[in-house]
Amino acid sequence: MATTPPAPPAIEASGLRKSFGDHLVLDGIDLHIPAGSVFALLGPNGAGKTTVVRILTTLIRADGGRARVAGHLVDAEADAVRAAIGVTGQYSAVDGLLTGRENLILMADLHRLGRAEGRARADELLAAFDLRDAAGKPAATYSGGMKRRLDLAMTLVGRPGVIFLDEPTTGLDPRSRRAMWQTIRDLVATGVTIFLTTQYLEEADRLADRVAVLDGGRVIAEGTPDELKRSVPGGHVLLTFAGPADLGAAAALFPGAARDDEALTLQVPGDTGVDALRGVLDTLDGGGVKATALSLHTPGLDDVFLALTSTKAAR
Amino acid sequence: MSTTHALADSATMLRRNLRHARRYPAMTISVIFGPVLMLLLFFGVFGNTLGAGISAGTGFKGDYIDYLTPGIVLMAVTSGCMVVSVAVAVDMTEGVIARFRTMAVFRTAVLNGHVAGGVLQTAASTALVLAIAVALGFRSHDATLLDWLGAIGLLLFLIVALSWLACGLGLWSKGPESASNTPLIVQFLPFLGSAVVPPEQMPASIRWFAEYQPFTPIIETLRGLLLGTPVGNDAWTSLAWCAGLTALGYLWSRRLFARDPKHAS
Numbered sequence: 377m378a379t380t381p382p383a384p385p386a387i388e389a390s391g392l393r394k395s396f397g398d399h400l401v402l403d404g405i406d407l408h409i410p411a412g413s414v415f416a417l418l419g420p421n422g423a424g425k426t427t428v429v430r431i432l433t434t435l436i437r438a439d440g441g442r443a444r445v446a447g448h449l450v451d452a453e454a455d456a457v458r459a460a461i462g463v464t465g466q467y468s469a470v471d472g473l474l475t476g477r478e479n480l481i482l483m484a485d486l487h488r489l490g491r492a493e494g495r496a497r498a499d500e501l502l503a504a505f506d507l508r509d510a511a512g513k514p515a516a517t518y519s520g521g522m523k524r525r526l527d528l529a530m531t532l533v534g535r536p537g538v539i540f541l542d543e544p545t546t547g548l549d550p551r552s553r554r555a556m557w558q559t560i561r562d563l564v565a566t567g568v569t570i571f572l573t574t575q576y577l578e579e580a581d582r583l584a585d586r587v588a589v590l591d592g593g594r595v596i597a598e599g600t601p602d603e604l605k606r607s608v609p610g611g612h613v614l615l616t617f618a619g620p621a622d623l624g625a626a627a628a629l630f631p632g633a634a635r636d637d638e639a640l641t642l643q644v645p646g647d648t649g650v651d652a653l654r655g656v657l658d659t660l661d662g663g664g665v666k667a668t669a670l671s672l673h674t675p676g677l678d679d680v681f682l683a684l685t686s687t688k689a690a691r
Numbered sequence: 692m693s694t695t696h697a698l699a700d701s702a703t704m705l706r707r708n709l710r711h712a713r714r715y716p717a718m719t720i721s722v723i724f725g726p727v728l729m730l731l732l733f734f735g736v737f738g739n740t741l742g743a744g745i746s747a748g749t750g751f752k753g754d755y756i757d758y759l760t761p762g763i764v765l766m767a768v769t770s771g772c773m774v775v776s777v778a779v780a781v782d783m784t785e786g787v788i789a790r791f792r793t794m795a796v797f798r799t800a801v802l803n804g805h806v807a808g809g810v811l812q813t814a815a816s817t818a819l820v821l822a823i824a825v826a827l828g829f830r831s832h833d834a835t836l837l838d839w840l841g842a843i844g845l846l847l848f849l850i851v852a853l854s855w856l857a858c859g860l861g862l863w864s865k866g867p868e869s870a871s872n873t874p875l876i877v878q879f880l881p882f883l884g885s886a887v888v889p890p891e892q893m894p895a896s897i898r899w900f901a902e903y904q905p906f907t908p909i910i911e912t913l914r915g916l917l918l919g920t921p922v923g924n925d926a927w928t929s930l931a932w933c934a935g936l937t938a939l940g941y942l943w944s945r946r947l948f949a950r951d952p953k954h955a956s
Contacts, residue, residue, distance in 0.1 A: 433793045459795040469790035473711045485703040486796050488696075514714075530790070 384447045386411040386538050386569035387432060391441035394427055401427045403593035404441070409586070411537075414560075414570045416584035418577065418681065423590045425573040426466060429542045432571070433463045446538050462536030466543045468523045469530070472516030476507050476526050479515055483533035501529040505559075521552035528559065538569045545579060557582060577681055589684055596684050604680045611648045613656050616641050616669040629663045630656075648672045700797040704804025711778070712812060718774050723816045726767040727823055733759055733887055734827060741888060748892045753832075753918070760824040761914040762886030765906060767820040768846060769881060771813030772853035773874035779805050779861030780870030802858055802944055809854040810847070817846060833919025842916040845926075848933040849909060853877070855940025862947035881906045885914075905932040 387409040394402040401424045409415045419425050430436045432445055434454040443450045446460035463469075470479050477498055484494025502511045505525040510518060515526055524544065531539060541560070545553040560583055564570060574580055580587045581601045588598040597604055617623040617640045626642050627635045634643040646652055653672070660667060712719055733741065734756050742755025751758055782788060782805070791801055821829075831839075857874060864870035883901055884890065890901035901907055908928040915922035 435789060435792055455795050458793055461793065463790065463793040465786060465789055467786040467789065469786035471707070471785065471787045473714055474707070478710065482703065482707055483794075485706075486700060486791070486794055488699060534794075 384411070384444075385409055386413075387415070387443070387445050387571060389432070389441065389443035392428065392431060392438045392443060393440035394424075394431065394436070394438050401593055402431075402438070405590075405593075405595060407443075407588070407595075409569060409571065411569050412567050413585040414564055414572065414583055416580035416587045417571070417573045417590055418575070418580045418587055419573075419590035420575060424593050425575075425590055426542055428590070429463070429465070429540050429571070429573060433461060433540055434458055459534075460536060461538045461540060462531035462534065463540045464524075464527050464531045464542065464544060465540075466546065468527055470515040470518075470523055470526050473514060475512050475514055476518070477502060477511040479526060479530055480533060483530045487534040489533075497533055501532060505529045521548055521555070524548060524552070524556065525559075528556075532563075536568065538571065539563065541570060541572045543573055543575065545574070545576065553579075589681065591684065597680065605675050607680065611646065611675045612673050613644045613646070613648060613653060614641055614671045614673060615644065615656075615660075615667040616671075618666070618668050622665055622667075625663060625665045626660065626667070629659050629665065648674055697797040697800065697803075700800035701803035701807065704800045705807045706804075708778075708804045708808030709811070712808060718777070719812055719816065722771050722774055722813075723767070723819055725770045726763050726816075726820045729766055730759070730763045730820070730824060730827065733763070744892070745889060749889050751889070754828065756824065756827060756829050757831075757918060758914070759887065760821070760829040761910055761917055762881055763824060764817060764821055764846070765849075765881050765886060765910055765913065766878070767817045768813060768850055769853060769874075769878045771816050772809060772850060772857045773860075773878055774812070774857075775805055775809035775854045776857035776861035776864070776870045776874045777867055778809070779858050780864050780867045783862065784866065799945055799948060802862075802948055805861075806851070806854045806858055809857070810850050813850045813854065814847060817850070831917045831919060834917055835919065838916045838919055841926075842913055845909070845912060845916070845929060845933070848930070848937075852933045852936035852940060855944060856936050857940075859940050859943040859947060862944055880904060881910065885910050905929075905936070908932065 385408055387407055389405060389407040392402050392405040392407075393400075405424075405428060407415075407428075417425050417428060427436070431438045432443055432450060434450050434457055437451055445457045448456040448460070450457050471482065474482065480498035480501055481494055484497050487494075489497060502508050505528070507522065507526060507529065510522060515523060518526060528541075528544070544560070545556050548556060557579070560570065560572070564583075570583075572580070572583060584601065586599065587601055587604060588595045589604070590596070597607065599607070615626060617626060620637065620640065623635060623637065623640050623642060627633060630642065630644050632645060634645075635641070636643070644656055738755045738759075742758070745751050745755065745758060779802070782801070788801065797803075834842075856877070860873050861870045864873055881887075883897060884904055884907035885901065886906070890898045890907065893901055908925040909932065911925045912922050912929045914920070915925065
């Protein structure tokens with residue numbers, strides 16, 4: 377790869393379509409994922425995330441559209457794609473009857489690393505994924521977190537350039553989830569491209585350079601996590617008052633605000649920057665109303681997600 | 692993908708398979724148990740009656756165990772091969788199969804591994820059943836070395852054929868449970884052939900079936916080779932059946948495996 381001009385995108389797709397029977401799962405998906413970046417495909421259950429992964433990893437064929445992974449067509453050059461990718465699916469893809477070490481050596485053999493190198497690679501990954509103590513136990517006896525680590529270790533045996541992680545932290549406890557995030561960040565540092573699917577917004581926010589929101593078989597929004605957050609309203613200042621009289625007076629000052637008579641709060645929508653905040657406080661002072669507490673709410677991907685998917689649900 | 696890759700990947704999968712079998716030998720042991728129990732039942736319990744009936748009806752000279760052993764050996768083969776069916780069906784529910792499909796691995800290597808592993812195990816269990824028959828009194832009085840080699844060759848060919856057929860059944864089945872039921876038909880067939888008693892003494896309709904089903908010529912060829920009696924056209928019929936079943940089982944398995952994998956969503 378020494379003399380190749382600008383690196384081609386790691387993953388490129390246009391107009392991917394797929395139906396299972398009468399059920400349309402993907403209705404024209406376009407993707408453009410630069411090499412060395414982390415891309416998160418975000419969506420609720422049943423949005424078609426796994427189907428996208430299965431098409432890009434050559435497990436199933438799309439009904440229409442084209443896709444290239446690592447420069448090769450996923451249908452016509454499946455073996456070249458397979459040689460370039462590593463996949464950790466939603467279902468544990470370890471051989472439960474084999475030990476952790478045997479699983480890794482099996483992968484090494486299938487990558488034809490040779491006996492000595494294969495064993496060295498297996499031991500290196502066992503150490504890196506904190507599995508040395510369990511290396512001799514059948515994988516079926518592993519905990520969920522250990523299985524996931526072994527699974528990812530197996531994916532890495534052949535040093536793939538493009539890694540697919542289909543819901544890598546679903547079903548993990550918070551500690552294992554954080555450990556998995558760190559592992560993924562470490563991987564990114566080695567220059568690989570990562571295609572991640574998740575239903576956790578926080579996960580996409582923390583890991584991804586770019587996020588696409590998939591719903592009903594279409595990409596309904598795409599951008600950096602910040603771009604997406606900016607694209608929807610959701611920021612507000614929450615004011616709390618001592619009594620109904622103060623709340624009533626304040627509500628009169630902010631016509632667009634949502635008032636909650638039981639909690640004695642007023643939700644003032646808008647920007648949460650310093651200037652905007654000062655404006656809110658000045659208005660309160662001007663009206664002679666005292667608030668007992670104040671909190672800020674910055675829009676998260678959650679707001680993006682709910683805003684986007686609720687418009688669809690309303691249709 | 693080159694032939695060396697195909698061989699290397701199949702060998703890797705065979706190692707995986709033998710490791711499974713060694714770690715969980717329950718299946719292998721039950722496979723040997725079945726035919727041995729049949730042998731004890733037919734020889735030890737029904738032997739006198741069946742033997743007397745066969746010599747009276749067909750003029751078969753010799754001990755009943757000499758008549759029975761080729762049939763029992765065939766049962767050892769069928770029950771051994773059918774383990775492949777269950778093993779394949781169980782394996783297809785494992786996530787690791789999906790992983791293999793996303794790797795640049797020779798496509799049918801995982802099936803080749805199952806079949807090769809099944810062939811080795813069934814050959815071993817069949818040899819053991821034959822050894823037990825010899826210990827119980829089976830003697831091949833007139834068989835030459837060439838006859839024995841022919842018998843071994845035919846058995847191996849049959850094991851390969853039935854293992855591929857079982858592989859197809861395992862892929863075709865809805866899951867491990869049905870994979871263990873469907874092959875019962877195959878295992879039952881030798882009884883409706885000449886395994887235990889000659890078809891000449893069966894009711895007319897069953898006799899017609901018994902004479903044309905694949906196992907009868909195979910048992911007859913095996914009996915001829917092991918006892919050193921003439922084999923005739925049965926040998927060619929047997930080879931044709933084995934070749935046909937191998938081709939059918941292999942192509943069917945390959946086709947089923949190429950379908951979109953399970954866990955579709």
